Amino acid sequence: FTSQAWWKDAVVYQVYPASFKDSNGDGIGDIPGLIAKADYLSALGINVVWLSPMYKSPQVDMGYDIADYEDIHAPFGKLADMDVLIEALHSRGIKLILDLVINHTSDQHAWFQESRASRDSPKRDWYIWRPARYDAQGQRQPPNNWRANFGGSVWEWDEPTQEYYLHYFAKEQPDLNWENPTTRQAIYDSAVRFWLRRGIDGFRVDTVNKYSKPLEFPDAPVTDPASPWQFAYPLFCNGPRIHEFLREMVREALDPFGGPGHVMTVGELPSTPDPVDIKRYVSARAHELNMVLSFDMVYLGMGTVRKYLPQPFNLCDVKAALARWQHMAAESDGDMWTTVFAENHDSARSISRFASDAPEHREASARLLALMLTSLTGTLFIYQGQEIGMVNLPRAWPVDEYRDLETHNFYAAMQAEAAKAGSPAEADKIMTAAMDGINVLARDHARSPMQWDASPNAGFTSAPADGSVQPWMRVNDNYREINVAAQMDKAGSPLEFWRRLLSFRRQHRHLFVYGEFVEHDHDNPFVFTYTKLIDHASGIEAGEDAGPHPAAKALVSLNFTDQPQAVCFPVDCSADKCELAISSTSVDKVTDIAVLQPYEGRIYWVR
Ligand code: ISL
Ligand code: CA
Known part of the structure; x- marks a missing residue:
């Protein structure tokens, strides 16, 4: 096996820091909490931790809005805690990869603060600014009709400097201007080399195909006539200079640390169905990314106009989505590598989505999915809580229990629709459909606190049980039945079955991994x-x-x-x-x- 790169037969465990383990009782998970669970992870049999963003951030999008790449969100800990974490994992033979979020920053990042300070700021060009368009009535309009990922226009008007800036995600997440070589160098230095120097082993590369923009910003075709803002994902993705940028980043920031063979990179690759396009990212010869995460499976059943209004799908669709990625390594004669996963922090729980979370079938479903995932080819990714069979949040929860801005934006859009309905009954139907959809697809199903034991708050936080401190997000009501302590050493529990399968997969990796x-x-x-x-x-x-x-x-x-x-x-x-x-x-x-x-x-x- 010596000829294979280490990350090929790795099992990656994704940790969402806010929800994993709170060590100091403030209701928010933290890095010392993660360190305290290093033995748990080691016993599970994983060998890489992917830590979702723990950087300094106002947390508009749960840390995917970074205000300083070189500092830690204070409630999560300090830089020194990261050094302890790296050491704690390495000493157990576990590697650490971080989330590399460099399509955009937070609007609180010093770079953006300078950029927006004036039109002749030396950093003006570090972000994407455009003048207004004016329509026939003389009304100010954004440069095009693109809808942002979380709703509304991708353009935000900046009153003091009288221009729009671009944001593919929330308006607090302005897109960096990758056309500017000085900006690119600053990104490589601050976001990439800074952390490789500290000893991490690689990155999950957030939304990797959006850095290069189609600079003419053409309007998207109208798919939602009721809205001024149109679905434009295909125009966001795989822009003209993306591969040039990625190759440059690898050369400048990864090669000095051993290059792609040594530094693990896994890119998030939405909206890229064509195998020829995929190959450009993951062919070893291209010297860009080791592998990518596709959303073919987790996006099944999502609407395009209204993402959270579920569409029907069946097992054959699931099979097709998985099969597409399974053939990649064999078909490319080993030049490409692939990934396997069914959950992440952007998706609802796989048992609820693809099998059955009914009490009588839940554990069987957990084991079934585990057996499927661990027998498929590629680098395997599991998400915290998946190993104990965590399921979606209860249908009875009101929307206020959800924390994700995407859910709230969707809910608000549905309310606006309901307000235009012909009758109260019609309005009611719209809002019931909204909550049904949220209950199936919302991102928060993955983000509720990890369920460690049957004590109050599932043992997630060390806060006293008197209710004086609440976890940042409510714990799933089922924590007394579903938790780590109840499954530890219990034959046939999802946790024990995952452990067994991970060791089986490793033992027979010639068949199951490769x-x-x-x-x-x-x-x-x-x-x-x-x-x-x-x-x-x-x-x-x-x-x-x-x-x-x-x-x-x-x-x-x-x-x-x-x-x-x-x-x-x-x-x-x-x-x-x-x-x-x-x-x-x-x-x-x-x-x-x-x-x-x-x-x-x-x-x-x-x-
Ligand atoms: O969330 C999604 C599906 O539910 C995607 O559309 C997602 O927004 C997209 O894949 C990019 O995701 C990444 O970047 C976002 C962040 O909100 C996500 O959490 C992150 O995984 C913006 O940084
Ligand atoms: Ca804490």
Whole structure:
């Protein structure tokens, strides 16, 4: 395995600092809290922590609005805590990657403060400023009709200097001007080299395909005639100079630290369906990113005009979304590398989205999804709480319990729609649909505090239980049933099953991390079936496997329904050639090798 880069068979665990563990009782998770859980992470069997932004920030977008790349958000801790964290993880064989958020900064960043100070500020050109357009009535209008990711126009009028600035996300997140070489150098120095020098091992690169803008800023086609602001994602992404910028960043900021083979980079790559475009980012030859995270799976069922009004989808859509990314490494002869994940801080919980969070199926669903994810090819990412089977927030919670600006902007837009409705009943229907949608898709489902035990506030905070200090976000009502303490050392719990699977994946990494994925029975909407074969392009042979069973092939069969389902044995893996390796229920409960129980998943060795 020596020829493989370390990040290929890594298991990455994403930590959302505000919600992981509060060590000082102020209701906000912090870096010392994370340090205190290093042994927990090590025992789980992960080997990289991805820490979501912990930088100094006014927290308009939970830290994705950075006011200083070289400092820490005070409630999270101090710079010195980061040094302790790096050491605590490294001494346990765990690497650390940070979130690199360099498409935009906070409007509180000193760079933007200077930029907006006057039109002839030396940093004016560090952000993107444009004059107003005037319509036929002489009304001032922004330079184009693009809708920002969180709603409204992407342009914000600045009264003192009489120009608009660009913001793809919230108006408090102005976009940096990557056309300016001095700005780029400042980004590399402050956001990238500063942290590599301190000893981190890489980055998750936020919204990596948006740095280069189409400078003529053409209007987007009208898809929402009721609004002046139009969906423009395809125009935001993959701009004309993006690859030039990324190659420059790698050369200037990563190569001095060992380059892409040594420094892990995983780019967030929304809205990029064309494999040719994807390849430009992740081909090893291109010397840009190691891998990317695509949203094909987590975006399933999201609306385009109204993101949180869910659209129907079925298991075949899930299969197709995963399969698209599974073939990448094999098809490129090892030149490209891929990722596997089902949750992050921007998505609702995978059990609620893709299986069943009904009490009688919840744990089985957790194990089923775990078995699927750990048997797929690529670098595996899991999100805090996923290992204990955390699920979405209760439907009964009112919108005030949600903290995310995206949810509140959506809710406000729906209220505006309801205000125009013909009758109170019609208005009611609109708001019920809004809350139904939020309950399925809101980002906050992933952001509620981690559930450590059954004590008040789920053991998330050390604050006294008298209610004098509340966690920054309400703990999910189900914490007495779903928590780490209840699952620790409990055979068959999601947590124990994840541990077991992570060690199984590592032991048989030639098949599960590097193997070639072949899907079977695609049109079956109930069962997901695939085989994993040794991928010769990876240079790994069955004999090299450390495990007791040096199989060259495995069959994976996953039942996504609440009914028993027949296993589909592909022609070259008939039942008599298959030997059960793992079941997500329990091997001794398997009575029929050819029938899956509700929400059961299995791996068979194929002889
Ligand atoms: O949130 C999304 C889907 O629910 C995406 O549209 C997301 O906004 C986009 O993928 C970019 O995400 C990243 O940058 C945002 C931040 O809000 C997200 O948390 C972050 O993951 C702005 O920095
Ligand atoms: Ca705290």
